[in-house]
Amino acid sequence: MPTYKQHRAAAIASGLILAVSLTGMVACSKSTTDKVEDATANVAADASSAVSSIGADMDANKTQDFVTKAAVANMFEIKTSELAVKTSKNADVLTFAKMMVKDHTAAGKAYETAVAATSGLTPPVALDEDHQKKLDDLATKTGTDFDKAYIDIQQSAHSEAVNLFEDYSKNGKDTALQAFAAKTLPTxxxxxDKIDAFKE
Structure with a gap:
């Protein structure tokens, strides 16, 4: 029959075994928690990186879109106005068209400087299909029909240009192009305003 000392020794041994088991469970639990926390942190970091990458791509797309549209708009203003100088007999239209050629030629140089300050941009070198068609259609007109068509084109084109430049001057992410947009917008x-006065 076990003595008191033997009972006591067995109890102590059982206590030690239980303590070791609990320590192991705590250690295991802590290890599992650490792994879950690490995995969660990695997922959050990956998600943050993905969002940042998407944001950067959207900014780049917006900038390229502005560069493309601004160049086409400027070329279109110059080409249609050069045509007006050759074709129109209306003194007011001629004055406006000459001003357009002068101002947009200057704007084109400022545009080139701004684009050159930012890498990775691809400015167009010719009109897109839609604007080329409008230019070709205008070239078929003469007299008052030409003047009316030219004024209509300029009014529409400037409404679009003002909206484009105003938006980028406020929301653009490229510093050089944003400054260019803000400086060109008043012109x-x-x-x-002048072309709108023709319609009054």
Whole structure:
């Protein structure tokens, strides 16, 4: 029959075994928690990186879109106005068209400087299909029909240009192009005001 000392020794041994088991469970639990926390942190980091990458891509797309549209708009203003200088007999239209050629040629140089300050941009070198068609259609007209068509084209084009430049001057992410948009916007608005006066 076990003595008191033997009972006591067995109890102590059982206690030690239980303590070791609990320590192991705590250690295991802590290890599992650490792994879950690490995995969660990695997922959060990956998600943050993905969001940042998407945001950067959207900014780049917006900038390229502005670069493309601004170049086409400027070329279109110059080409249609050069045509007006050759074709129109209306003194007011001629004055406006000459101003357009002068101002948009200057704007084109400022545009080139701004684009050159940012890498990775691809400015267009010719009109897109839609604007080329409008230019070709305008070239078929003469007299008052030409003047009316030219004024209509300029009014529409300047409404679009003012909206484009105003948006990028406020929301654009490229510093050089944003400054260019802000500096050019008042000139575009002045052109729009003048062409709107023809319709009054």
């Amino acid at each position: 575009l608005q002045a052109h729009k």
